[in-house]
Amino acid sequence: MMADEASATHSSPTVTPKAAYHHGDLRAQLITAVRELVETHGPDGFSVAEAARRAGVSSAAPYKHFKDRHEILHGVVSEAMDRLRAAMEEGAAAHPHGSLEAVAAVGLAYVDFARAEPGVFRLVFGLTEGHENAPDLLTKGESCFGVVVQAAAACLGLAPSDPDVQRRAYMLWSFVHGHSFLAIDMKHKVASAEIDDWDYLMSISRAILASTAQV
Amino acid sequence: MMADEASATHSSPTVTPKAAYHHGDLRAQLITAVRELVETHGPDGFSVAEAARRAGVSSAAPYKHFKDRHEILHGVVSEAMDRLRAAMEEGAAAHPHGSLEAVAAVGLAYVDFARAEPGVFRLVFGLTEGHENAPDLLTKGESCFGVVVQAAAACLGLAPSDPDVQRRAYMLWSFVHGHSFLAIDMKHKVASAEIDDWDYLMSISRAILASTAQV
DNA sequence: TGTACATCAGTGAACGCGCGTTCACTGATGTAC
DNA sequence: TGTACATCAGTGAACGCGCGTTCACTGATGTAC
Numbered sequence: 001m002m003a004d005e006a007s008a009t010h011s012s013p014t015v016t017p018k019a020a021y022h023h024g025d026l027r028a029q030l031i032t033a034v035r036e037l038v039e040t041h042g043p044d045g046f047s048v049a050e051a052a053r054r055a056g057v058s059s060a061a062p063y064k065h066f067k068d069r070h071e072i073l074h075g076v077v078s079e080a081m082d083r084l085r086a087a088m089e090e091g092a093a094a095h096p097h098g099s100l101e102a103v104a105a106v107g108l109a110y111v112d113f114a115r116a117e118p119g120v121f122r123l124v125f126g127l128t129e130g131h132e133n134a135p136d137l138l139t140k141g142e143s144c145f146g147v148v149v150q151a152a153a154a155c156l157g158l159a160p161s162d163p164d165v166q167r168r169a170y171m172l173w174s175f176v177h178g179h180s181f182l183a184i185d186m187k188h189k190v191a192s193a194e195i196d197d198w199d200y201l202m203s204i205s206r207a208i209l210a211s212t213a214q215v
Numbered sequence: 216m217m218a219d220e221a222s223a224t225h226s227s228p229t230v231t232p233k234a235a236y237h238h239g240d241l242r243a244q245l246i247t248a249v250r251e252l253v254e255t256h257g258p259d260g261f262s263v264a265e266a267a268r269r270a271g272v273s274s275a276a277p278y279k280h281f282k283d284r285h286e287i288l289h290g291v292v293s294e295a296m297d298r299l300r301a302a303m304e305e306g307a308a309a310h311p312h313g314s315l316e317a318v319a320a321v322g323l324a325y326v327d328f329a330r331a332e333p334g335v336f337r338l339v340f341g342l343t344e345g346h347e348n349a350p351d352l353l354t355k356g357e358s359c360f361g362v363v364v365q366a367a368a369a370c371l372g373l374a375p376s377d378p379d380v381q382r383r384a385y386m387l388w389s390f391v392h393g394h395s396f397l398a399i400d401m402k403h404k405v406a407s408a409e410i411d412d413w414d415y416l417m418s419i420s421r422a423i424l425a426s427t428a429q430v
Numbered sequence: 431t432g433t434a435c436a437t438c439a440g441t442g443a444a445c446g447c448g449c450g451t452t453c454a455c456t457g458a459t460g461t462a463c
Numbered sequence: 464t465g466t467a468c469a470t471c472a473g474t475g476a477a478c479g480c481g482c483g484t485t486c487a488c489t490g491a492t493g494t495a496c
Contacts, residue, residue, distance in 0.1 A: 026439080043341075044259040049482060058441050060485080065439090069483070125400050126258075126337060141401075170397075170410070171419060175386070178393025182385075185340050186356075195385070204386055207426035211418070241472080264449060273474050275452080280472090284450070 027065040027075075029055045034076050039119040043126055048072065074134060077127060080120045081140040084113050088147040098154040103209065104201040106151050107176040111197050114180035121184065125177075148173050155209055171208045176201070242280040242290075244270045249291050254334040258341055263287065289349060292342060295335045296355040299328050303362040313369040318424065319416040321366050322391040326412050329395035336399065340392075363388050370424055386423045391416070 033054035037046045048069050052059045066072045091109035095101040114121040127137075146160075149169040153160040156168070179200070248269035252261045263284050264274045281287045306324035310317040329336040342352075361375075364384040368375040371383070394415070 024439090047482060048484085057439095059483085060442075061440060063484070122341060125396065126341065171390070171415075171422075174393035174397055174419075175390045176393065177397055178389035178391065178395075180393075181340065181396060182389055182392055200386075203426065204389075204423075207386075207422045208419075211422035211425070239472090262449060263451085272472095274450085275475075276473060278451070 026055060026057060026061065030062055030065065030072060031075050031079055034072055035080070035117075035120055038076065038123050039117060042119055043123040046073070073123070073127070074137070076120065077124050077137060078140065080117070080124050081137065081144065084110070084124070085140065085144045085147060087113055088144060092147060092151050098157070100155055100202065100205055100209065103148075103151045103155050103172065103205045104198065106148055107172065107201040107205065108197055110176050111180050111183065111201070114184050118184035121180065145169070145173060152209065168208055172205065175204050175208070241270060241272060241276065245277055245280065245287060246290050246294055249287055250295070250332075250335055253291065253338050254332060257334055258338040261288070288338070288342070289352070291335065292339050292352060293355065295332070295339050296352065296359065299325070299339070300355065300359045300362060302328055303359060307362060307366050313372070315370055315417065315420055315424065318363075318366045318370050318387065318420045319413065321363055322387065322416040322420065323412055325391045326395050326398065326416070329399050333399035336395065360384070360388060367424065383423055387420065390419050390423070 030051050033051040034046055036054070037050060048062050049059045051072065052062050055061075062072065066075065087109040088106045091105035091107075092102045095105050149160045149165060152169040152172060153162065153165045156162075156165060158165045160166075179197075183195075245266050248266040249261055251269070252265060263277050266287065267274045267277050270276075277287065281290065302324040303321045306320035306322075307317045310320050364375045364380060367384040367387060368377065368380045371377075371380060373380050375381075394412075398410075
């Protein structure tokens with residue numbers, strides 16, 4: 001009776017389907033579905049079939065938008081890295097340029113992302129299937145690192161290309177990356193649970209940026 | 216003709232089989248096979264069937280030693296954590312008690328482990344399937360952390376239970392953990408490739424243990 | 431504005447595959463007497 | 464030392480399952496005239 005009675009045949013659509021054919025949003029909807037699956041069932045608890053089911057289409061439909069399952073995963077990772085970078089930039093922008101707070105805020109955005117989407121976060125850094133060579137993902141990874149470098153350079157009053165800046169930025173990144181993983185792996189365990197991320201990131205940023213050359 | 220002609224039927228045994236029946240070493244051999252698989256094909260590129268094939272037994276044989284596939288993975292992780300902890304302790308023992316070098320050496324053992332067995336390393340920290348609650352793994356994780364705490368406490372001349380020691384030990388761990396992951400994920404990429412682990416760990420240990428309270 | 435048609439984005443049935451796991455079985459081993 | 468037997472640790476055939484992917488198809492859409 002309803003115009004979209006086709007939806008009745010959908011097992012449990014993630015997003016309300018618009019029309020039976022050509023809803024024009026399948027690509028994005030599939031990526032969303034995969035993101036949810038990865039979040040719920042872990043980085044490998046994903047299948048093209050299940051994603052299609054969630055998007056309310058046949059299991060063959062995804063192949064109109066993606067070459068194979070790897071390409072879907074690639075799409076999810078690519079989109080996630082864009083969001084991660086945007087969040088890091090927002091974090092920096094929320095504090096005075098060159099401040100230690102700006103550096104810590106970049107790190108906080110990173111940790112927040114990991115806590116909010118642990119499955120996707122793991123996926124982004126655990127792509128061991130043959131994606132690691134995808135040049136666009138490498139580029140996106142570098143530009144995420146670039147945000148850290150920028151903030152560190154501004155804080156130290158040095159050029160981003162300065163080797164000392166690069167080194168300290170990498171130290172910061174290592175730390176934040178490790179804390180993120182520990183936070184999501186250990187969940188409620190050991191020390192990580194009792195930690196206030198902001199205090200923690202501030203003191204580590206201070207320790208790293210102030211070591212040897214005092215700030 | 217040969218005594219072990221049974222081996223001819225084995226597709227490609229990892230270890231030379233001893234006797235057709237009761238070689239008495241299957242459990243250990245399966246764990247080795249899975250470790251190799253995880254290393255070669257990533258944390259999820261493992262199957263009971265393939266492990267059995269590698270060990271030169273039928274696909275039903277593993278079930279005489281393990282309840283299900285999760286239990287095999289559990290065994291691999293458990294064994295890996297034992298080796299990781301032993302390596303960390305050896306690292307610390309190779310330097311004067313209480314020295315900064317001892318702290319850095321613990322970290323180096325950790326990073327070396329990750330570089331030597333990236334697949335297993337990821338597996339240990341990426342068990343998202345329903346193992347994370349296994350109490351013995353949590354205990355082993357804690358005792359790995361304990362090695363860091365001991366080294367940090369000795370270096371700072373404080374008790375291991377001191378909150379400041381705990382905090383700094385966790386900082387060290389975060390850093391080393393992050394550096395390990397970045398090192399194996401980025402492989403030959405960005406800054407991580409050009410880094411000398413020892414120098415790097417020494418300076419980070421110094422920065423963390425000397426911050427605020429000067430050592 | 432109306433019609434013809436190329437193209438796009440779906441369907442649904444089918445395929446082969448490898449996997450996890452079970453089952454009844456059987457050969458080797460260790461122990462009691 | 465020899466025999467009977469319980470137990471252990473394998474076999475190999477079979478099962479059902481869900482998946483990735485392909486295929487010929489069809490309904491909807493956009494465009495040329």
